[in-house]
Each structure stands twice: as structure tokens, then as C-alpha cells.
Amino acid sequence: MLSQHACSMDSPRHELALDRSQVKKAVQALRAYIKSSSTSQNLFENDGQTISLLLTQWKIPKKEQTIRISLPHGLRTDSGDVCLFTRDEPKMTSEQAVRFYKKLLRERGLRNAIEVIPFKMLKTEYKPFEAKRKLLGNFDLFLSDARIRRRLPSHIGKHFYERKKAPLSVDLESKHLARDMKRLIQGTTLTVSNKGSCCMVRVAHSGMTADEVVENVMTAVSTISAKLAKTGKNIKIIHLKSQTSVALPIYTSDLSHLALVEEARKKAHLTKGAQKRKRENDKTEVSEVITKETEEEKDNEEEEIPQLVPIETPTKKPKLEIISKKGLKKVPKPAAGKGLKKTLKGTKLTKKIPKVTARDLKRKAKNK
Structure with missing residues (x-):
């Protein structure tokens, strides 16, 4: 059984320092398993089995990342x-x-x-x-x-x-x-997903020699730890496996690396908060400058208005009387009155005289 190996993070650019002998043991164990599980029926299939790295991270990344890896021995x-x-x-x-x-x-x-x-x-x-x-x-x-x-x-x-x-x-x-x-x-490509803490990348196949597989594994881990968003600090465990075998551990991180990840996250959060506060302060300063300028402009306008408008006593009658006179003149006459006036002009006025008969004359004479 392979023992787990904790590697230090003191290497430049925080690249993981893998133990080459540990990686070679895992490769030899995988090759022995592939040969032992091969039969006459699936010999051709096992001859081309892929060997992959399985990476587990401490924290799920916030953003998805794609890393291109160039290998010394082509897949x-x-x-x-x-x-x-x-x-x-x-x-x-x-x-x-x-x-x-x-x-x-x-x-x-x-x-x-x-x-x-x-x-x-x-x-x-x-x-x-x-x-x-x-x-x-x-x-x-x-x-x-x-x-x-x-x-x-x-x-x-x-x-x-x-x-x-x-x-x-x-x-x-x-x-x-x-x-x-x-x-x-x-080469090969690693896609670091933001939906889980595990990701897998193909680094070799069973047709390679043990030394070729080891070189590819070492190069791939070095490239991943250098290009990863957290520069290798976020890697928890690295396993090596084939398509049908169990995962063999070749690297296990120390618990102190989790503290480093948390510190890096806190620093990033603090820097983001500081940048946000700085933006807000800049906005408030700009708004204060604008308000001061507008207040100064208003004060200047209020000071200039009395100087421009002279004070004079009114010499004419109040405007209300003039308006009232004009209003009386301009009041329209009702339409019904106009119609009556026209009809009166067209017709002559005559006084009605009552008719006197002979009987009326006789009655007047008797009364006298």
C-alpha cells in the first residue's frame, strides 16, 4: 500500500514539490494492475488505457478556469x-x-x-x-x-x-x-470547474514507459500549481489512476495550507472591501464638490438680483382697474339679445286703437 506524502509549499511560485520516488511507485503499481487485468479479449483495450490525475481542492473556486498543459511526451x-x-x-x-x-x-x-x-x-x-x-x-x-x-x-x-x-x-x-x-x-487541457472541488486531467497512457509517465506527471503538476488561481495553495490531494483502477495518492497537503487559503481569501475580501469603500468615498467627494459649487452659484445669483432690478413708485392706475375696465368692454353679449334686436329693426311698431260702434255711441249719450 502506498503511503501518503506531505509536500512543502516553500518552493518558488508555490509550485508543489512532488516526491519523484512516490510518483514512480504509483506508476509501477498502475502498470502492474493493467497487465494483470488484461485478458485475450480486452488486451487491445488495456494497451491504450489513459492515466489521469485527480485533483481535490480545499475550497470550490468561484470562477471556472481552463489550463493548457504542454507535456514532454505526447498523448x-x-x-x-x-x-x-x-x-x-x-x-x-x-x-x-x-x-x-x-x-x-x-x-x-x-x-x-x-x-x-x-x-x-x-x-x-x-x-x-x-x-x-x-x-x-x-x-x-x-x-x-x-x-x-x-x-x-x-x-x-x-x-x-x-x-x-x-x-x-x-x-x-x-x-x-x-x-x-x-x-x-x-499536450492536454485541465478544466477547473466552479461546481465542485474535484477535477481530472489526462496525462499519459498505458503504452508509455514508466519514466515517460513520471515525467508527464511531474510536468503537469508543476504547470497546474503555477497557473492555478490560488497558485497551488488550494490543492488538497492529488491521485493517480487509470480508467478501471483505484485512485493512488501521490500528494497530500498539510492542514496549514487550509489556513493559508483562508488568509488569502480574507485578504482578497479585505482588498475588495477597501476598493469598494474607496469608490464610495470618491463618489461622495465628487458629490460634495458639486453641491458646494451649486450652492455658491445660488448665493451669487441671490446677491446679484437686487442690484439689477431698480425700485420705482407706480405712476399709473392699478392694473386691476384697467383689467376690470377692459374686461367689461370685452364681455360678449348674449346671442338671444342680438336676435331680438335684428327682429325689432325689421318690423315697425304701431299702437292698437279699439273699434267704436253705434251701440257704444248711444250708451254714452244716455249716460250723459
Whole structure:
């Protein structure tokens, strides 16, 4: 049984100082387990088993992080399954673009068998879900032209990202294209998730020698501890395992490292709080300056108003009387009165005289 080994954090840049002999024991134990579990039926499968590092952290990180790791011994052979998504060249069909980029890679010195898929071919031939699923299973590594990287997620689908096979960006116009491509093809990628404290990265396969696996493990741990957000302090335990074996510990952190993680978090929290308070103070100072300026402007205006307006005694009648007279003049007459006036003008007024008869004359004479 392998014993756990606590490593110090005093190395430069807080890189983990692994015990090489401990790592070699774990590698030899894994190789012995793979050979003992191999049979005539699964001999070919066990010959290509992957060996991975399992990292456990003290605290779950707040942000997701992707770390690219270049390994001294490549995980893939020259005939490995690698797919490259490229942009569409103007005045070229998809087949011509495929030949153009394959020729470019050969001229730059790349010997790996890389399948080239232009963007137009990806949109048309790999539009159905089944075609995308088959494409995902056919290749182990996907690369992307940096010029079309932002356009890929909507066309390849979420399954590439769920299976940790998101295309890695590469600059095809770079002068060091061969070097950059080899680093990506022979290297590996670690995705540090913010949804859990564990993450896994592939660093070797069972077809390598023990020394090659040890060198890859040492290089990977050194790169991860240097590029991790907490610079290696947050790593609690590191295990080494194959696809079917148990996890063998090769590094165990000391409890003092948890205190260091807490101190780093408190410092980060304090610095954030100080920056927030500084921003608030700056805002209050600016607002105070603005209020002072506005108050000074108001005071100046109040002082200047009496000097500009002279005091005079009124010589005319009050405005209220004038307004009242004008109001009386302008009062409109009712419409009914106007109509009556017009009818009276049109007709002549005559006095009605009662008629006198003979009987009335006789009555008057008798009364006299």
C-alpha cells in the first residue's frame, strides 16, 4: 500500500514539490494492475488505457478556469484523431479549402494526420444532430481557427462542451504554427470547474514507459500549481489512476495550507472591501464638490438680483382697474339679445286703437 506524502509549499511560485520516488511507485503499481487485468479479449483495450490525475481542492473556486498543459511526451501518435475547423476561403469550394489547409500544414512541418472541416461544410453536412454526435465520437481532439472560434458554439452544439471536447483555438496565420499545433496536439487541457472541488486531467497512457509517465506527471503538476488561481495553495490531494483502477495518492497537503487559503481569501475580501469603500468615498467627494459649487452659484445669483432690478413708485392706475375696465368692454353679449334686436329693426311698431260702434255711441249719450 502506498503511503501518503506531505509536500512543502516553500518552493518558488508555490509550485508543489512532488516526491519523484512516490510518483514512480504509483506508476509501477498502475502498470502492474493493467497487465494483470488484461485478458485475450480486452488486451487491445488495456494497451491504450489513459492515466489521469485527480485533483481535490480545499475550497470550490468561484470562477471556472481552463489550463493548457504542454507535456514532454505526447498523448497522441502521428496518426491520432485530430479535427481542425477552418474558415471558408474566398473563391474556393469546401473541397478546395480542405486541400489548401492540408497543404499549408504539410509545408509548416506537421506530420500528424489532421482532418480539416471548413465552416461551410460544418454548417451543411453536420447540421443534423446525429451527424454532430458521430463527429464528436470520431475524434479525440478538436482544434479551431481563431478567426471563427466565436461562431462555433451555435453550430457544434452543447455536447462538445459537456464531453470536455471544446475546440481549442489556434492562430493559423502564426509564424510558429507547427510549434503551437504540436503543443496542443501533444499536450492536454485541465478544466477547473466552479461546481465542485474535484477535477481530472489526462496525462499519459498505458503504452508509455514508466519514466515517460513520471515525467508527464511531474510536468503537469508543476504547470497546474503555477497557473492555478490560488497558485497551488488550494490543492488538497492529488491521485493517480487509470480508467478501471483505484485512485493512488501521490500528494497530500498539510492542514496549514487550509489556513493559508483562508488568509488569502480574507485578504482578497479585505482588498475588495477597501476598493469598494474607496469608490464610495470618491463618489461622495465628487458629490460634495458639486453641491458646494451649486450652492455658491445660488448665493451669487441671490446677491446679484437686487442690484439689477431698480425700485420705482407706480405712476399709473392699478392694473386691476384697467383689467376690470377692459374686461367689461370685452364681455360678449348674449346671442338671444342680438336676435331680438335684428327682429325689432325689421318690423315697425304701431299702437292698437279699439273699434267704436253705434251701440257704444248711444250708451254714452244716455249716460250723459
